[in-house]
Amino acid sequence: MAVIDLHTHTTASDGTNTPTENVRLAKKKGLQAIAITDHDTVSGLEEGLEAGRQLGVEVIPGIEISTLRHGQDVHVLGYYIEYQQQGLQQELKKLRNVRAKRNELMVARLNELGIDITMEEVKAKQTQPEGNVGRPHMAEVLMDKGIVHSMEEAFEQYLGREGKAYVNPPRISPEDAVRLILRYGGIPVLAHPGLYDDDPLIEELAAIGLKGIEVFHPDHTDSEVDKYSRMAKELHLIATGGSDYHGERNGQVFHSDLGSQPVPREALEHLKQMKQAQDEQAKKEL
Template sequence: MKQADLHTHTRASDGTCEPAENVRLAAEAGLAAVAITDHDTVAGISAALEAAAGRNIEVIPGVEISSAANGQDIHVLGYFIPFDDEAFQEKLRGLRETRHERNKLMIARLRELGIPITLESVYRRKKGEDKNIGRPHIAEELVELGVVGSIDEAFAKYLGREGAAYVNPPRITPQEAITLIKEAGGAAVLAHPGLYDDDDLVQELIAFGLDGIEVWHPDNDAAERERYRTWAEQHGLVMTGGSDFHGWRGEEPFHAMLGTHTAPVSAVERLREIAAMRKR
């Protein structure tokens, strides 16, 4: 059965690969489709579509919307979104501004802890006006400064939910993220629910109106996958899957290698149908 990796990132957000590289890796893995789902931006989609021309692979335009609930980040994936629509892009710009404010607060806290990190040193990592910077870029700077030995250590000690520099300023709710995607004509899927350790919230979002749930993800263990599969079947949700590929951190792929966590193409068709109905 043909498969699709429905969760990948590029340099448009916090991945290390150009969009064309994601397309190449997906084609080499024998996938039927790959989704470009950068954080709060659609800047990598056009280049991915161009790279797919002449290849036997579909690029699915997507986005991963940042929201917050119960003191932690909650991510909602949007598929078949209107990536070339200016009104939709304007809403995403507002989300990126919130991310920028969070970066400033986090870096300020790191400096309070005696770490000689600056906003300028982190933001030099991205070129252009649309500097979609996130925690992985701050983590890279901490590694370069010698404060930590790895990206994982940076998140464990400083940037993760229990980290000394973690901050989470007001963001849209996951319900608002779902609504944003659906009103734009896309299909809304809860990303990596296993990361949240909050099944009550997952059930609440299902009841609110999710179209799907990410069952196959490197951070969902076997018991979680089975639980989400059961809930999807009970509520008629699309079961999706993706590697959450962000390129490489050193020699290792992060979160997982593109193509190692996937969903059948039947999931793509269901997402396409949902989005098409909303655009009528």
């Protein structure tokens, strides 16, 4: 069992637990620290940070930004991002508008495939009214209707990159996400690189300011963990990781349980050191 988890989701996006519930679960499992990294939103951070203070669990403010490269999703994590800045809030609103459009297109594609599903049903799965709606909510509806029997099947058959209903409208690039995170004081880290089959991207992003890659992830094989550990060392990047915990849907945990990944405590220390160095450099430039 790890003592830290640097990748978790809440009801602010497509997780099923509130930020407070994630922190409580971390406390129960004996974790010392977790990051809250919701998709394209920072709306759960205040609650999570307060819960962390009350329960004695260190909470790292974060985000997971959705981008597009060569027709596929690429996610960039941002740790210690200055989430209260108005400029960031405006940029994230634009990203959420794209996400909403994508949801509509995917529901329309499912309808074309003869599946009776509405956006109202999908939105009903979001327990926090102002939270983001995403593909896990669609998967939950598909399970309810008996179209699929698991989250994995929903993504393999319909919602994932090779799925029949997969749609990806234009959105910002991974390079844009790295620059956005840096602009607002965050530490950019490429999420689950093993899902992209695009290792040249890592070196390209490192050249413009990427600070880390998510080596430890439930969807990575042992050989991928070894490969990305080597790449992190070669490119002088921080090797991070996390469970990508989204809570439970229909009794199934997605992607894996909180604290399930063997993330070294040193990863968090390196993130803190990087944040301190960035802040000191920013002061010098004022």
